[in-house]
Amino acid sequence: MTRAIYPGSFDPITNGHMDIIERSSKMVDELIIGVLINHSKSPLFTIEERTDMIRKVTEHLGNVSVKAFDGLLIDFAKNCGASVIVRGLRAVTDFEYELQMAQTNRVLAPNVDTVFLTTNLKYSYLSSSIVKEIAGFGGDISEFVSPYIEKKVKEKVKGKNSDEQDRTINK
Ligand code: ADP
Numbered sequence: 001m002t003r004a005i006y007p008g009s010f011d012p013i014t015n016g017h018m019d020i021i022e023r024s025s026k027m028v029d030e031l032i033i034g035v036l037i038n039h040s041k042s043p044l045f046t047i048e049e050r051t052d053m054i055r056k057v058t059e060h061l062g063n064v065s066v067k068a069f070d071g072l073l074i075d076f077a078k079n080c081g082a083s084v085i086v087r088g089l090r091a092v093t094d095f096e097y098e099l100q101m102a103q104t105n106r107v108l109a110p111n112v113d114t115v116f117l118t119t120n121l122k123y124s125y126l127s128s129s130i131v132k133e134i135a136g137f138g139g140d141i142s143e144f145v146s147p148y149i150e151k152k153v154k155e156k157v158k159g160k161n162s163d164e165q166d167r168t169i170n171k
Pocket of ligand 1: 007008009010011014015016017020086087088089090094118120123124125128
């Protein structure tokens with residue numbers, strides 16, 4: 001039985017991530033999406049929100065589950081009993097960092113291999129940061145995320161903007 005993990009921040013999950021999840025889940029028996037708690041970045045969505053959103057948009061995939069994790073990726077892989085780490089490659093700019101991570105992880109855990117899926121060309125430019133930036137300026141993100149995620153991002157951005165307005169008024 002092959003169990004794989006697909007780690008990332010998923011802040012928020014995009015159609016590019018979904019493409020990797022749908023394709024890789026067909027290659028393995030079980031796919032666990034590992035959502036990084038990430039204390040260094042300040043994410044738009046909390047860890048609970050991100051995991052809930054991913055659960056919702058992957059509920060049609062029977063062999064996919066979602067878990068939050070903190071600390072070393074390789075420890076998470078071992079704790080899950082996974083032998084494969086799935087990563088997506090969008091462009092050569094992703095490659096150097098991904099190669100370094102994969103090589104390091106292989107030294108730390110020789111029994112866990114990293115598998116790269118190249119992005120679907122139509123999502124090669126897409127990242128969570130771009131989605132957040134466009135949404136922040138009130139732009140249309142419907143090409144980049146599912147309708148459910150679009151709704152969540154809009155609600156979040158609206159809430160954030162009105163908080164900022166309140167702070168400016170109360171200054
Ligand atoms: P990180 O913060 O670790 O980059 P992300 O959530 O942004 O995590 O991405 C998780 C994984 O998904 C990474 O392997 C990343 O390269 C991949 N990925 C992100 N966006 C896309 C996309 N548009 N197409 C294919 N893979 C993607």
